[in-house]
Amino acid sequence: MRLLIVGTLEGYITAAGKIAMKRGAKVSHTDSIEGALNALRSATGADLVMIDVKLDIAAFIDSLKAERITIPVVACGIGTDAAAAVRAIRAGAKEYLPLPPNAELIAAVLEAVAEESHSIVCSDPAMMATLRLADQVAPSDASVMVTGESGTGKELMARYIHRKSRRSNEPFVAVNCAAIPENLLESELFGHEKGAFTGAVARRLGKFEEANGGTLLLDELSEMHPRLQAKLLRAIQEKEIDRIGSSQPVKVNVRLIATSNRNLEAEVRAGNFREDLYFRLNVFSVAIPSLRERPADIPLIAEHFLKKYAEANGLGDKRLTEDALLMLKAHHWRGNVRELENTMHRAVLLSRGEEVGPEAIMLTSQMLAPEGSAQASIPANSPVANPFAGPGGTVPVASAPTAPAAPAQPTQPLVVAPPAALPTSYGPKGAKGPGYGNGNSTLQALIGRTVADVERDLILETLTHCLGNRTHAANILGISIRTLRNKLKQYGDEGRAVPAPGNDERATA
Numbered sequence: 001m002r003l004l005i006v007g008t009l010e011g012y013i014t015a016a017g018k019i020a021m022k023r024g025a026k027v028s029h030t031d032s033i034e035g036a037l038n039a040l041r042s043a044t045g046a047d048l049v050m051i052d053v054k055l056d057i058a059a060f061i062d063s064l065k066a067e068r069i070t071i072p073v074v075a076c077g078i079g080t081d082a083a084a085a086v087r088a089i090r091a092g093a094k095e096y097l098p099l100p101p102n103a104e105l106i107a108a109v110l111e112a113v114a115e116e117s118h119s120i121v122c123s124d125p126a127m128m129a130t131l132r133l134a135d136q137v138a139p140s141d142a143s144v145m146v147t148g149e150s151g152t153g154k155e156l157m158a159r160y161i162h163r164k165s166r167r168s169n170e171p172f173v174a175v176n177c178a179a180i181p182e183n184l185l186e187s188e189l190f191g192h193e194k195g196a197f198t199g200a201v202a203r204r205l206g207k208f209e210e211a212n213g214g215t216l217l218l219d220e221l222s223e224m225h226p227r228l229q230a231k232l233l234r235a236i237q238e239k240e241i242d243r244i245g246s247s248q249p250v251k252v253n254v255r256l257i258a259t260s261n262r263n264l265e266a267e268v269r270a271g272n273f274r275e276d277l278y279f280r281l282n283v284f285s286v287a288i289p290s291l292r293e294r295p296a297d298i299p300l301i302a303e304h305f306l307k308k309y310a311e312a313n314g315l316g317d318k319r320l321t322e323d324a325l326l327m328l329k330a331h332h333w334r335g336n337v338r339e340l341e342n343t344m345h346r347a348v349l350l351s352r353g354e355e356v357g358p359e360a361i362m363l364t365s366q367m368l369a370p371e372g373s374a375q376a377s378i379p380a381n382s383p384v385a386n387p388f389a390g391p392g393g394t395v396p397v398a399s400a401p402t403a404p405a406a407p408a409q410p411t412q413p414l415v416v417a418p419p420a421a422l423p424t425s426y427g428p429k430g431a432k433g434p435g436y437g438n439g440n441s442t443l444q445a446l447i448g449r450t451v452a453d454v455e456r457d458l459i460l461e462t463l464t465h466c467l468g469n470r471t472h473a474a475n476i477l478g479i480s481i482r483t484l485r486n487k488l489k490q491y492g493d494e495g496r497a498v499p500a501p502g503n504d505e506r507a508t509a
């Protein structure tokens with residue numbers, strides 16, 4: 001995790017830097033916005049910027065946008081200066097950290113940005129076999145293709161392979177090919193020269209150069225446009241890249257790991273993905289089983305996230321009851337580990353006291369469970385049926401509360417507090433739901449609304465549920481990321497509030 005501090009932080013640079021270094025961050029400093037832009041354009045880069053609130057944050061963020069640099073910015077200022085904090089957040093800062101620096105707040109920000117707990121929790125034989133294969137593959141320099149359904153832990157696996165490789169002390173850089181529009185992805189990967197396009201006010205190095213000596217993860221590679229696939233193939237074959245606007249190739253030494261949650265072989269057959277590139281990248285293939293195929297991992301991962309979110313929210317020890325565990329085991333985990341993670345995050349916030357029972361388990365994708373699946377067979381009046389369910393025993397997908405995002409108010413850390421009161425539709429057993437659970441009443445409730453209206457609500461609610469993550473929302477909705485983006489642009493143009501992109505859609509890991 002590389003932290004770039006910009007400005008004097010009101011005289012607290014050393015204190016803030018020391019705290020961050022203690023938490024394992026590599027810290028660099030620059031006095032000015034121009035210095036920060038130069039650092040971000042260079043190979044040293046950064047994963048997070050902490051900037052003095054007295055600097056022109058709006059201008060800084062505008063420059064980042066113009067230069068297509070994606071990085072979270074946290075403003076820091078004397079705690080009592082609420083007006084400056086509000087200005088910074090409005091300008092696009094992700095958070096405001098009050099000074100003097102507080103070790104816990106800085107740690108929370110670093111943790112939230114870096115998601116530094118990258119350990120793979122597992123005990124199921126299916127996943128253990130996959131890990132053994134990854135252990136064998138890791139030490140070589142061969143390209144690896146990591147496949148698996150959405151949310152199974154492909155990126156986590158890529159990090160694991162990097163950690164176990166000879167390159168572990170070198171950078172691990174991730175690029176989400178689906179989250180970045182095609183015209184930006186090229187400069188993100190290969191960099192650009194000054195003047196290469198409008199807004200390219202200086203040379204910027206791309207992710208290939210940033211990852212030099214280390215590992216480059218091409219996440220969701222199947223989404224890459226064929227034109228870029230050709231350029232990528234050349235980079236792999238020649239071990240050199242061309243920055244946009246340059247005629248001087250640059251040598252790079254990068255190990256590539258690619259992920260895809262689509263069947264790439266089928267994409268090759270359909271002519272959407274280059275066969276030669278597929279074979280270049282697929283020297284080794286590591287297929288991650290879905291959570292449904294490794295049931296023994298469910299209790300372990302559930303406990304892991306229970307502990308993680310209880311700690312992050314300062315809620316003391318929490319423990320799953322037998323009923324809650326039964327409910328988790330019976331669920332059809334369509335969203336895989338990410339869905340389980342979100343469920344446990346909510347459970348931590350909804351539970352009172354040490355025990356986490358079924359009343360705190362909100363399974364948001366119950367309505368999507370296929371007929372005849374374990375989940376579909378749980379009767380509404382069963383002790384393990386969802387207590388938040390509507391009359392039909394299912395949960396309103398579209399309106400289920402999400403794990404709250406980091407609040408935008410000044411002086412708030414990224415950790416979240418338990419909700420003061422839950423909306424009645426999510427209340428305890430017996431509380432009236434809005435009736436989504438009953439198939440007929442669901443449909444009846446929609447009569448009178450236009451298809452476009454219903455579609456918009458579904459898209460925005462799903463996006464909120466995914467904490468703004470476009471890729472995951474598109475997967476759940478079953479539409480392409482481009483269609484989703486177009487729809488969101490349309491809603492934004494119509495004046496609707498569109499959730500901001502999620503943290504994990506940053507271009508760098």
Ligand SMILES: Nc1ncnc2c1ncn2[C@@H]1O[C@H](COP(=O)(O)OP(=O)(O)OP(=O)(O)O)[C@@H](O)[C@H]1O
Nearest residue numbers: 119120121149150151152153154155156261337338
């Ligand atoms: N075995 C595991 N142990 C602990 N956490 C896990 C495990 N597998 C996945 N996770 C967590 O689940 C979330 C999703 O994992 P990750 O992003 O690696 O999945 P993915 O398959 O790359 O997702 P996508 O298909 O959406 O890109 C992350 O927060 C990750 O830390």
